[in-house]
Amino acid sequence: MSEPLVLNGVTVVDTRDGSLTPGMSIAIEGGKIARIAAPAGDGGVDARGTFAVPGYNDFHCHPLNAADPEGSLALMLANGITGFRQMNGTPELLEARRLGKLMPGADAPELLEMAGEILTGANASSVDAVVAEIAKQQSQGADFIKVIDVRPEVFFAGLAESTRRNLRYIGHLPPTVNVAEAATAGMRSIEHLGPKDAVLLGCSTEEAAFREAIAANPPAGPRISGPIPAGVMMRAIASPLMATPPSEFERYQRVIDTFSDAKCRALAAHFTACGTWHVPTLTRIRTMSLVDDDGYRNDPKLRFVPVSMRQMWEELALEFPQRIAPAARETLARLFAQLCKLVRPFKSAGVSMLAGSDSGGTAAWCIPGFGLHQEFDLLAEAGLTPLEILQMTTRNGAEFLGRTASMGSVEAGKDANLVLLSANPIASAANLHEIAGVVRGGTYYDAAALAALKTKTEHRVAAAGFASKAVGPPCC
Helix, strand or coil: CCCCCEEEEEEEEECCCCCCEEEEEEECCCCEEEEEEEECCCCCCCCCEEEEEECEEEECHHHHHCHHHHHHHHHHCCCCCCEECCCCCCCCHHHHCCCCCCCCCCCEEEEEEEECEEEECCCCCCCCHHHHHHHHHHHHCCCCCEEECCCHHHHHHHHHHHHHCCEEEECCCCCCHHHHHHHHHCCEEEECCCCCCHHHHHHEHHHHHHHHHHHHHHCCCCCCCCCHHHHHHHHHHHCCHHHHHHHHHHHHHHHHCEEEEEHHHHHHHHHHHHHHHHEHHHHHHHHHHHHCHHHHHCHHHHHCCCCHHHHHHHHHHHHHHHCCCCHHHHHHHHHHHHHHHHHHHHHCCCCCCCCCCCCCHHHHHHCHHHHHHHHHHHHHHCCCEEEEEEECHHHHHHHHHHHCCCCCCCCCCCCEEEEECCCCCCCCCHHHEEEEEECCCCCCHHHHHHHHHHHHHHHHHHHHCCCCCCCCCCCC
């Protein structure tokens, strides 16, 4: 149990409307916000000049699958992340959580929820298999079901079974699955805006023709249909576009060329009506599309990444221009730009969205903690306001989880998970980076303590190197 804590002179940011209440005192007891009032006297932490917001949440990440989970979680906390959604679990991870032995260190965000093993052709090859797999995962304690690559009949059978069992069905849309039909059937959240063109297909004036062609000739790209060597799996997930056949790049280009604003608005309205959430992870889409970007390869933050992972990412960067033709690379750049253009109309239509980074596993150039801040910048470039971005990483997550009574705003009675910013986050999304302090479960980390978490992780990586052994499937 944390010691009582008082933050004096802080400006409280209301995540509902962005209004500011300056000069307040936040009293924290037993890991909860006990009261917020005008300062009664001296003492406590001098928080004058700071802005208090709820702790950030990363709703698409994989730190528990990392080669160094403790370091990944510490980096997240040092970057203001006080809660996360683990996007793929294993029976071992779920059992460790049940026994209270999961989290590897004290300096870590809260695990908000965790999936079981991801549904693929390996564990969900048929309707009967997916029904049995979902039953097994629920018995193991999975909070939701994540799907990435299964046949359409298996996809919808899994969705129906998850709904019957009151489990959220979340993940990727294979191009063979109609996005509007998935929303109608109750898919709770779509990750990565598809990925690829899975959502954009629903915005094309030639959607019917595309879908007919895909049904007649399903994509011949790599599909997970059985055991795959760990090293091969890690590389495939780190840079999944490397094995894309030329015909698929050609389809991406035609889908982009036939994009319709009217169809996009109609699809967005459909998502809103169906209650289908989106986690864009623009930062992950960009790293997939621009694997050889020198900005990634020379990023000084790579010092926090285990050497074996850095080496693999660098190898993929060198291979990328050799395996992806110049025209295909241009198509990928256009695809990323077009996906970014979905964000503003989706938000304007009322589509609910969450912030996520896809960091913590093997995803190339996605660094725990820092990745979410890159997402903030990309969301701003996509046209979202600072308040909307703040809501995506705070209040929206509370609504998604049904936990508005305990998180999502700075109010008495809520969990004491806070970020103190040295600049107004409503004035600019860039100010979400200006972290002066973090409160996690009532424990206060000042700027020096946060810097020490980063330094400790850097030293761990430098001293140990950390082999690329991860727990379970790396990420996706």
